Structure formats: C-alpha cells, structure tokens
Amino acid sequence: xxxxxxxxxxxxxxxxxxxxxxLQGTVGRETxxxxxxxxxxxxxxxxxxxxxxxLADSASKASEIDGDLLLSNDEAEQVLTKLAGEYLRPWRxxxxxxxxxxxxxAPRPIPTISAKIEISTGVTSQSDGFLVATIVVSTGARSxxxxxxxxxxxxxxxxxxxxxxxxxxxxxxxxxxxxxTKP
Amino acid sequence: xxxxxxxxxxxxxxxxxxxxxxxxxxxxxxxxDGGALPRFLLEKGTWARNPCWLAAFYFHVVGASVCLAAGxxxxxxxxxxxHPAWHRCLGYVYLNTVLWMAAxxxxxxxxxxxxxxxxxxxxxxxxxxxxxxxxxxxRAIRRGDITAHVRAMVRSYSWALSAPAFRAIQVVMxxxxxxxxxxxxxxxxxxxxxxxxxxxxxxxxxxxxSMKFAATPSPxxxxxx
Numbered sequence: 001x002x003x004x005x006x007x008x009x010x011x012x013x014x015x016x017x018x019x020x021x022x023l024q025g026t027v028g029r030e031t032x033x034x035x036x037x038x039x040x041x042x043x044x045x046x047x048x049x050x051x052x053x054x055l056a057d058s059a060s061k062a063s064e065i066d067g068d069l070l071l072s073n074d075e076a077e078q079v080l081t082k083l084a085g086e087y088l089r090p091w092r093x094x095x096x097x098x099x100x101x102x103x104x105x106a107p108r109p110i111p112t113i114s115a116k117i118e119i120s121t122g123v124t125s126q127s128d129g130f131l132v133a134t135i136v137v138s139t140g141a142r143s144x145x146x147x148x149x150x151x152x153x154x155x156x157x158x159x160x161x162x163x164x165x166x167x168x169x170x171x172x173x174x175x176x177x178x179x180x181t182k183p
Numbered sequence: 184x185x186x187x188x189x190x191x192x193x194x195x196x197x198x199x200x201x202x203x204x205x206x207x208x209x210x211x212x213x214x215x216d217g218g219a220l221p222r223f224l225l226e227k228g229t230w231a232r233n234p235c236w237l238a239a240f241y242f243h244v245v246g247a248s249v250c251l252a253a254g255x256x257x258x259x260x261x262x263x264x265x266h267p268a269w270h271r272c273l274g275y276v277y278l279n280t281v282l283w284m285a286a287x288x289x290x291x292x293x294x295x296x297x298x299x300x301x302x303x304x305x306x307x308x309x310x311x312x313x314x315x316x317x318x319x320x321x322r323a324i325r326r327g328d329i330t331a332h333v334r335a336m337v338r339s340y341s342w343a344l345s346a347p348a349f350r351a352i353q354v355v356m357x358x359x360x361x362x363x364x365x366x367x368x369x370x371x372x373x374x375x376x377x378x379x380x381x382x383x384x385x386x387x388x389x390x391x392x393s394m395k396f397a398a399t400p401s402p403x404x405x406x407x408x
Binding site: 004005008009012013015016019020023024026090091093094096097099100110173 | 275278
C-alpha cells in the first residue's frame with residue numbers, strides 16, 4: 001500500500017479514536033457524577049443496607065423532621081411523573097418534530113409509549129424516610145418496570161437499572177431508551 | 184449514468200438515482216442538526232448509549248454520505264472525459280471513505296444489526312463485498328487496467344446505491360403494511376439483490392454490445408466473479 005492510502009487510513013483511525021474518546025469522556029463524566037453506589041457499608045439494620053447511603057441517612061433524619069415537611073405520596077408521585085415524562089421526552093420530541101416526515105420509517109406509526117407510577121403501599125416497604133415505587137414504561141403491549149426509591153426528605157430519586165442504583169440524571173442519560181420494536 | 188448504459192429508460196433511472204441519493208443525504212442531516220433524537224437511535228435502546236457503537240454509527244453515516252456525494256458524478260462518463268482531474272480527486276475521496284470509513288464502520292454495526300442473524304449476515308455481505316470491489320477497482324487502476332477498474336467501480340457504486348434502495352423498498356413495504364422486522368430483513372436482502380442485479384446487468388450489457396472502456400480489456404481482473 002502506498003502513501004495515498006496509508007495517510008488517509010491513519011487519519012481515519014485518528015478521527016475514529018478522537019470521536020470515541022470524546023463520546024466516552026462524555027458518558028464517563030455523566031456516570032461518575034451521578035452513580036449512587038449501593039455497596040457502601042451502612043451498619044444500621046438490614047433494611048438500610050439495601051438502600052443507597054443518602055436514603056439510609058434520610059431514614060434516620062426523617063424521624064427528627066416534622067412530618068409535614070416530608071414528601072407525601074401524592075408529591076412523590078408528582079416527582080416520579082415528572083421524571084418519567086423526562087425519560088419519554090425524546091419520543092415526544094420525535095413525534096412532534098417535522099423531521100420524522102422524511103425519515104425512512106415515516107410511514108410506520110409511532111407506538112403508544114406511556115409511563116405509569118406505582119407507589120408501594122405495603123407497610124413493610126415504607127418508612128418515614130423513603131418511599132418505594134415503580135415506574136412502569138409501556139410500549140404498545142410491552143411493559144418494563146423500573147424500581148425506584150424516593151427520598152422523602154431531599155426529594156431525590158434513586159432508580160435501579162442494570163444492576164446498580166442510579167441518580168435521576170444518570171438514569172435519564174444511561175437507561176435504555178424505551179424500544180418500540182422487538183430486538 | 185454508466186450504470187444504466189444500454190438500459191431502456193436510462194435517463195429516468197439516472198434521474199431517480201440522483202434524486203434518491205439527494206434524499207438520503209438530506210435525511211442523514213437529522214443525525215447532526217441537534218434536533219430531536221432520530222427514531223433509529225431511539226429504537227436502538229442501550230446501543231444508542233454505547234460510545235463504541237455511536238462512534239461507528241457516526242463514522243458510517245458520514246463516510247457513506249461522502250461516498251454517495253463523491254461517487255455519483257464518477258458514474259457519468261461525460262464528466263470523466265471533460266474533468267479527468269476532478270474524476271481522480273473525487274475517486275480518491277470515494278476510495279478512502281469506502282475503505283476506511285463507511286465499509287469498516289458498517290461491518291462493526293452489522294454485528295448488532297436489527298433483524299438478528301439475517302440482518303447481520305446481509306449487512307456483513309454488503310460491507311465485505313463493497314470493500315472488496317472498491318479495493319479491486321483501486322488495484323486495477325494502479326496497474327492501468329481501465330476495463331477492470333470500470334467493472335469493479337460499477338460494482339462498488341452499485342453497493343453504495345444499496346443504501347437508497349434499502350430505504351426506498353422499506354418505505355414501499357411499510358405502505359403495503361408489512362410488519363417492521365420482516366420489512367427490515369426483506370428490504371435489506373432485496374436491496375442487496377438490486378445492487379447485484381444493477382451491476383451484473385450492466386456488465387452483461389457491456390459484454391453483449393462490446394462496450395469498450397480501454398484498449399486492454401480484462402473481464403476477470405480485479406472483480407468478483
């Protein structure tokens with residue numbers, strides 16, 4: 001191979017590496033900023049061991065806070081509804097974007113995608129400090145549940161996805177997008 | 184256009200091909216204009232968040248767009264005769280974007296293509312043959328065999344045209360109500376068949392009519408038989 005091919009090949013390799021590094025850097029920064037590690041030891045009891053540290057702390061703090069300041073079930077549902085809406089926003093944007101008309105899949109109808117919030121009402125799963133809930137994302141006939149925990153003190157939400165607890169921001173960036181078709 | 188030489192309605196087919204390439208180039212802008220996330224990426228789920236897959240995807244889209252834009256003028260013999268320097272320049276761009284961008288990135292994407300094994304096999308065949316025919320065309324022109332160069336590059340360009348053909352067939356099948364996944368697989372394989380037919384029918388016509396590209400005909404050199 002002569003230089004007329006090796007130089008462009010090298011440039012393409014460099015460009016690919018740079019693009020990959022840029023994309024990996026973006027994803028890495030987002031992940032590092034928002035991961036909520038679950039394995040941090042918290043020796044306060046079995047229940048708190050299964051929660052992210054911030055939530056475990058909240059459970060103890062909550063008992064010291066006036067009950068009126070804690071997030072009610074309705075307020076928690078509002079927080080989760082807003083979060084689910086944000087998760088589905090890319091699809092909503094695509095639905096309303098005029099650009100979908102010149103997509104090759106324009107003739108194919110966009111499936112109904114919705115999210116439902118289910119807050120667990122079981123006594124054993126709730127405490128003063130947090131609420132256990134599930135966001136159920138439905139695409140056509142398929143449903144994908146996402147377990148989550150809402151901190152009633154700080155209003156933060158932790159979601160369980162791909163074997164780890166994630167903050168809201170990271171989940172929105174990292175969680176698989178709702179699929180409209182089978183793999 | 185050389186590809187349709189000797190074919191009935193060649194002017195219309197040429198016009199249709201140029202318009203189809205333009206539409207594909209226009210539709211590819213949705214990946215770069217910063218607007219709503221395109222449906223193709225939305226449907227890729229986890230892969231659309233994987234940096235390696237995304238890098239290969241953008242590399243493929245950019246490379247394939249450049250190939251279509253640079254390759255189309257090369258298929259007009261009048262352009263080649265009147266602007267030989269431009270032919271060489273665009274050919275150089277086409278060659279390098281196929282060899283180092285569009286085809287390798289397409290092969291990487293084929294590993295997780297929609298449609299399962301059928302999809303992966305189809306895209307892999309298309310990617311390998313596109314790369315090989317382009318490489319053959321380059322090798323042929325380096326040794327001065329213009330006939331073999333033309334034959335190989337017609338094959339290469341017809342593989343490039345499988346992208347607009349794929350999209351056009353997909354749209355038609357959606358209009359006929361075919362389900363998404365079977366539609367995708369059928370469109371992919373029909374576009375591959377269309378590419379092979381386009382190139383081979385041209386080469387057959389060129390042999391029948393003794394179409395001469397140069398003084399050194401070499402029907403088997405540098406091309407896939």
